[in-house]
Structure formats: structure tokens, C-alpha cells
Amino acid sequence: MLTNKPKTRILVDGGDPNETRRIKDLLGFVDGQTTNPSLIAKNPEIRHLLDSGQVLSAEQEKDEYRKIVRTISPMVGDAGVSIEVFADFNTTAQQMLSQGEEMFSWIPNAYIKYPCTHEGLRAAQMSVERGIRVNITLCFSQSQAAAVYTATRESKHPVYVSPFVGRLDDRGENGMNLIENIKKMYASGDGHVYILAASIRNLDHLFYSFALGVELVTVPTKVLENWAAQNFPMPASNFSYKPVSSTGAALKSIPYETMDLSRSWESFDISHELTTRGIEKFVADYQSTLRAA
Ligand code: E4P
Numbered sequence: 001m002l003t004n005k006p007k008t009r010i011l012v013d014g015g016d017p018n019e020t021r022r023i024k025d026l027l028g029f030v031d032g033q034t035t036n037p038s039l040i041a042k043n044p045e046i047r048h049l050l051d052s053g054q055v056l057s058a059e060q061e062k063d064e065y066r067k068i069v070r071t072i073s074p075m076v077g078d079a080g081v082s083i084e085v086f087a088d089f090n091t092t093a094q095q096m097l098s099q100g101e102e103m104f105s106w107i108p109n110a111y112i113k114y115p116c117t118h119e120g121l122r123a124a125q126m127s128v129e130r131g132i133r134v135n136i137t138l139c140f141s142q143s144q145a146a147a148v149y150t151a152t153r154e155s156k157h158p159v160y161v162s163p164f165v166g167r168l169d170d171r172g173e174n175g176m177n178l179i180e181n182i183k184k185m186y187a188s189g190d191g192h193v194y195i196l197a198a199s200i201r202n203l204d205h206l207f208y209s210f211a212l213g214v215e216l217v218t219v220p221t222k223v224l225e226n227w228a229a230q231n232f233p234m235p236a237s238n239f240s241y242k243p244v245s246s247t248g249a250a251l252k253s254i255p256y257e258t259m260d261l262s263r264s265w266e267s268f269d270i271s272h273e274l275t276t277r278g279i280e281k282f283v284a285d286y287q288s289t290l291r292a293a
Helices: 017-027 037-041 044-051 058-075 093-104 118-129 142-151 165-170 175-186 203-212 221-229 273-288
Strands: 009-013 032-034 080-084 110-115 134-139 159-163 193-197 216-220
Touching: 009 017, 009 221, 017 058, 017 221, 032 058, 032 216, 037 058, 037 273, 044 058, 058 080, 080 134, 093 110, 093 118, 110 118, 110 273, 118 134, 118 142, 134 142, 134 273, 142 159, 142 175, 142 193, 159 175, 165 175, 165 273, 175 193, 175 203, 203 216, 203 221, 216 221
Parallel strands: 009 032, 009 216, 032 080, 080 110, 110 134, 134 159, 159 193, 193 216
Antiparallel strands: none
8 A cells, every 4th residue: 555645646547447446456545547549449348349349339439438437437536537539630629529528427527638739729728618627638848738728727627738758758858858847837827737747657757756746647557566566665855867768768858948828828839740649549549449350
């Protein structure tokens, strides 16, 4: 059990309720859960259906997704369950919002995940006006995080922004720098956006998220199990993060930029190559659950 609970809330990054249960037994609690189309496609029950030759319709896929989040929902704390809308490059804000409204009604503690694109932010803006809690995913730059802040200014609930650390590391950039930069930028804001460190690949990412005091971190089961196996060490007060890749190569720094959070969200550059690639990957994984393997 984790006796020394950090201030940072810990979410499970996955799509299998059995994993969530296992982690809850190990830690003694789970603050929340994030899901995405790639994780849902890997859910053992969905794999079983596909492997037995079933072809899922879009409606059946949605039913399965709902079943999964309904099982997870009561197991987690107040950081909630993030459910991702289906969005490709043709999905309009209105279409994302309609899905978000429906998914928000599935469970009492839902956060709706929209991609950090123009249409995704429009959908998020309309959602917060309707009291829907949101999590903006696939965030890879400080200007995208600035746009999230300004687009959701009216939210009555905390808004989550999910910067993807590991995917930046994967292309040789120091993903944890993005977390530092957003945190520094938000320090002058009103506190309505919480940083949810995502795409966590190892214990150093987790420890540095704790050391930085980010509000939330979503962590794959494998990393949490590794932490538990070592009896939950915590970063020392002088913890120093080493920005190196999994192969030990030095990661390139991402410099801080001064940004004016009173600007309109549409004036920020919200395009990022990794957001585009992320959408392509989620669409491919979503579609893979709709056909027999
Ligand atoms: C969580 O919300 C994200 O979808 C997830 O952390 C992405 O992780 P990955 O980069 O390992 O796919």
C-alpha cells in the first residue's frame, strides 16, 4: 500500500477494469482513470470478441466502451474517468460535442477528452458552457496549452490539459520541459486548468511530476507495478531529473516562451505534427475494434 500519498493525483492510464482493480489493491486507492481508443482496442474482452470473429458495429463499440467506463467509474476517486470522443480530421466541433454530451451522461464522474485542435477546442468551449467537465488531450506545445486555458476560461469545473511527455521524448525532445513550461505559464493564471501529465513511460517521469507538483499524472499499469515492486520510493527533496531517452541519449530542451493568457484562444498556434499523428493513430486503433482481427 502507498502510505505516503503524494499531492499529485494518480490516475491509471488504461482500458481494462481488471488492471484498475489490481492497481487499487496495490496502492490502496486510484484517484482516476484515463482511457483512449488505443487502450480500449487492447481491452481483453474486446480482443476476445474480435478474435472470435465478431465484427463490431460503431454502436456496439460504443456499448462496449460504455460498459468498460461504467465498471471503472465506481473504483476511482474524484479525478474521474476520462472518456475520449471519436474524432478524425472531418469531425466537426458540433459532432464532438454531441458525443461528449452523451458520454458525459454515462457515469457521474466523467471527463470528456477532446483533441487539442481547432474543432476540439471549440467543442471544449461549448462543453464547459454546458457544465461538462473536459480533458484536452494530445497537447504537445506551450501555445496549445495557452489556447486550452483561454478557450475554457468560463468553466465552473477544473479543466484538464494532457501534455504527452513520452511521445516528445520519443522524438528526442525533453517532454518534461513542456510540463515545466506550462506550469510556469499557468502560475500567472486563475488556476482553472490542471496539468495532467500523460504519456508517462517510466518512474523518472512519475517522480519528476511529483517533484514539480503537477495536479495529476496518468500512469500505465506496468510503471505503477514497477513502483510498487520497489515499495513506492518517493523522489528526494533534491531530486534532479535527467533528460535522457530510453537509450540514454540526451534529450533536446524545449525553451520557455512568454505568452499572454488574455489573448483569444484562436490567436495561438494550435497546430502540432504530433497532434496530427496522434489523431491518425487513435482513428486507426478505433477502426481496428470495428473489424474482425
Ligand atoms: C492519456 O490520456 C493518453 O492518451 C496516454 O497517456 C497516451 O500515452 P502513450 O503516448 O503511451 O500512447
